[in-house]
Amino acid sequence: MLHIHQLSGGYLEVPVVKDVSFEVQKGEMLGILGPNGSGKSTLLKVISGILPARTGSITLNGAAIETFSTKELARQMAVLPQLHAHAFTHSVRETVSLGRYPHQTGWFSSWSAEDEAAVVEAMKLTDVLKYEHTSLDQLSGGEQQRVFVAQASAQQAPLLLLDEPTNHLDIAHQTQLLDTIKKQCIEKGMTIISVFHDINLASLYCDRLLLMENGSIKHLGEPHVVIKDQQIENVYKARVSTHPHPEQPKPQITLMPNVQKLQTDFWVNKSNFRIEDEYVLLQSAHPLKTVSSAVVNAGSGWYRTFINRCVPPTYDHENIAADMFSYLQTHGFIPTDTVGMMTAISPSNVEIADYPMEFGSITIAVTAGVGNAIDVSKSFEQDRQAPVGTINTWIIINGNLSEEAFIQAMITATEAKTKALYEQQILDPFTGTLATGTPTDSLLVAATQQGQSYPYAGPVTELGKVIGRGVFECTVKAIQKTQSSTA
Amino acid sequence: MSKKILAYFVSIIALIVSIGFGVTVGTVAIPISTLWNSSADAGAANILWNIRMPRVVLAGMVGASLAIAGAAFQGLLKNPLADPYTLGISSGASVGAVITLFFSISIPFLGIFTLPVFSMLGAFLTMLGVIGFAKLVDRSMKMETIILTGIIFSSFLGSIISLMIALTGEELRQIIGWLLGSVSMRGWDYVNMALPFMIIGSILMWVSRRELNAMLFGEERAKHLGVNVKQRKMMILIGGSMVTGAAVAVSGTIGFVGLVVPHIVRLLWGADHRHVLPLSLVNGATLLIVCDLVSRTIISPTELPIGVITAFIGAPVFAFIFFNQRRTGGM
Known part of the structure; x- marks a missing residue:
């Protein structure tokens, strides 16, 4: 589906992303992990074309990504960015409808039955249909994020890129959102690449993980290959301990505070x-x-x-x-x-x-x-x-x-x-x-x-x-x- | 959808009514029947068709232009306080116009269009300057940054105009009146001079209505949704400069129309640019026709500059939007 070959790129002269190569298969969910400033968001921006690639190549379905027009690319790749504030607000339906933009052509392009069906389905999937006519600024952060998931979903692109989709959400909304996204991955064969802040969530939902350090890939593989005490400690510079998830065959981490010696010594006899x-x-x-x-x-x-x-x-x-x-x-x-x-x-x-x-x-x-x-x-x-x-x-x-x-x-x-x-x-x-x-x-x-x-x-x-x-x-x-x- | 149909219906009725009042009310009351009655009093018909009608049409065109430009700029810059006037673009257009008059420039090929073309050039260059400078100051282009940059450019360009007026003395006395903004005594020539540019500019903005909707979520987001951001931005900026330049060329600087109208339209009917643009166009025309009517009748026989009326309404609206935005943390 997506092939990244020796990719470097970023904002300024010095590339933030350095010599990154990996592939993502159709229907796979790949999580990108890494400490702050490791280049994970930048990597996503280079892939989505917001930032230029300096060297290397990105191939989508066998074609170089530069050969796609902006609209063609949007039909292949949907991107869900982090939440932002807006000056004017659209209604939920208007916002989700924008996801159909890449499917519309011509100056007077009309709204087709297919467009309508995609929008309604996306709103149902993310459970925002009930807010259809509500203005976006009247919704909570979690609801707004779901509207943007619906927008990306209405785009009906086979590849979805996400940047910390669960940022600012409480645990119920985190699981709801990721469940919804994962469902599309499983049921529709959608391919997903997502940046994660939370290692445990990434492990739970992703098929493979990519751990970045200083703009390069440090570890890449299934969660049990990547999430190991020593590897996480070395990259994040924090003490952790791994343990199995009680329900899923996925490793989880627990933070190990460095203040445990506060308690006094004691003896039992x-x-x-x-x-x-x-x-x-x-x-x-x-x-x-x-x-x-x-x-x-x-x-x-x-x-x-x-x-x-x-x-x-x-x-x-x-x-x-x-x-x-x-x-x-x-x-x-x-x-x-x-x-x-x-x-x-x-x-x-x-x-x-x-x-x-x-x-x-x-x-x-x-x-x-x-x-x-x-x-x-x-x-x-x-x-x-x-x-x-x-x-x-x-x-x-x-x-x-x-x-x-x-x-x-x-x-x-x-x-x-x-x-x-x-x-x-x-x-x-x-x-x-x-x-x-x-x-x-x-x-x-x-x-x-x-x-x-x-x-x-x-x-x-x-x-x-x-x-x-x-x-x-x-x-x-x-x-x-x-x-x-x-x- | 019926709400939207109602919006267009109400707006168009209001426009027709305002035109009706615009051509009949004045120092000489003219019966509305003069419009269609060919056997009407010749004097009255002359006033109606050669004095009042061009004035009303011009006011409508200028109002429509400034309002649609304001709506487009606000969407493009995600800035509710943007408007040709607050951005300093009107001043840029004025400089272009004054330079044309000052040097008596007349390019043979352009003919009567020399003045609006130079106005548009002034508007476009100023817009690039304002946006470029604001971006240089603050990459995220906060609302305040853009408005401050607009003030800086307005002041600077204003001083250039003052200088040129001082240098010419008597000759450009007329410019001062024109600068305050007026649609009086312009005649059909001015309508013909501005109309083509206003139509082309409005179309340029209107074809990007869906792209404007996407750009409200930021340029990155718009790009992700498949919008060719660079191309669309240029189309909107050129379209906005064209209508602003043309409006300034025929009527001088009239402030706040582009701020007030789109804001009220959004408040009543939502932020969807597919409707905000055409509804602003129609209601902008209505507003300026009404303002012109008020300006020439309120202390009759003296005429107030129309800019006084629009500023009287517009400045408080500006304050209100600013207050609201800061309170709700919208930006």
Whole structure:
């Protein structure tokens, strides 16, 4: 569709865009990214013919772009600029109708049925038909931008160039606008090149990204090729971290502020735990980065309060999570800042212990009921109801863990727990084989993310060794406590 | 669409009525029937056809020219205060006209068209000067920059005219009256002298009506929409200079018509140039016919210069537009 070959150009003697080459295929959406002054808007202006190209060539559908007349080019390429203020205002319909200009010829050219259909369709597409007769200056910025999208759309050009189309729009309008544009890309095979300020939006909507630095292409490719921590940091000179989008197979970035050391150093150990009648409570001074399989706030997040709530063996609730949520509220905990687990084991039977390491330390808390022990390798033979008795394991780490370390810590802890059951010769009552756990075990790994870094937590690492030993010891003791209290 | 048809209907009726009053009202009241009654009083018919009618037609032509030029300039420069007078283009045309009279220039080939042609040249060169200088001062060509540049050029050109008048003494006494702006005692010759240029100039602007609509969104945007901006700009500037030059050549400097009329037209019927241009043309004619009628009857038998009346209406409108634009942040 569009071939750019060794293109240089810009405002003055020194070219802003230097030796840029790329191609865009039909139906593709290409996002141009780059820090301020990297030449992304200038590149768009050179392509659209507003600024002259000094060297290089632009080929549109096989023909050099200079060979098109202004009108011919407008039939092939629509451009959506950034918002501007206007001295006089047209009505919405008049504005959108201007998009048909390149399709009209002669001095007295009349308005054809085709023109009318294109204008109405464009207004419908962008949902501005209801403002048809309203003056442009009476619309909000977002509505005005949609009118200009309609204008460009009425132009019915197969190539659309956009310059920061979501500038000044709130998030609802941003997604609405880009959804509308993307829809044309998918349904009509429209080709789109857009300059983006927002890396995450560009990643979400574009098929490929072009990252510019100082007027040249730094990276070009699918979003996962371009949006990488180091590459973005090098070009934008800002600390970022990438992570996957929760719904789309696209990377997103998060800014990393450089002021994170403002919070004071803190330490979590056994003294932060409180054992009440109904629950075991851990209250941390600052949020801990947590990964857990709890009832409330499972998954990963940052939390300060941790509750292991004891419910009677007969506890049965339709919606356990909702009940837990209201339990937290009625007991004065903030549900959005609290990880909540449940157990039938009395808080008095919890085993809590501190384990020092060379620089950091860990604290382990376990409540263990094995009345419902199960051999996981034989669980497919069974159909259990109303499980009572569960092993809840908490590992609190004074240290800075990587993502891998969190996952390895969970594996290590689970293996240690199983070894403890083996040590205690806990049997699956149904199969008579050695149990590996209970059907409802929960695990929580939380870290202060301060001090010593622990990139790994496998069995032979310092952290893994402490977890393995600690979880094993605490689980054994917790089982013994529970067994002796019920005996 | 019916609203637009009504707009044209009302405008044309107003024009016809104003012509009717223009030819009948005066120191000598002439019955309207003289227009079509061949057996009417010969004296009255003479006044009507040889004195009042050319005057009314000339006023209408000048008003139409200045109004359509104002509308086109405002669209082109995206500047609601632009008008041949505020831009200094009328002064440029005056200089062209005064030079022609001062040096008694008569180019054989042009004949009676020498005066309007020189006026147009003066107008066109001044326009290029004003726009060029304003662009040099401020690339974005803010409203105020253009108007200030217009004032600078007007003042300078005005001093040149004063100098030429001072140098000639008695001979160009008539020029002073002419400079204040008047359509009186011109006769049909002047109508013939100006009409061709006004028609060609108006057509040049009218064929660019859709391009003017696009250019309201800025030259870049217009280019993206497929407008050949350079060519259209030149057409509009030449068309505007032609009608302004021709109008100044026959009537002197009459201010604010090009400001007031397009503004009211936009206010009533919207900013679409496909209608703003023709409606300004018709209503500009009406306004100046009415102003001329007022100027010669209000303190009769003394005649006020017509420019006094237009400025009396125009200056407050100018102030109002300026106030509005600054308050709403339109520019």
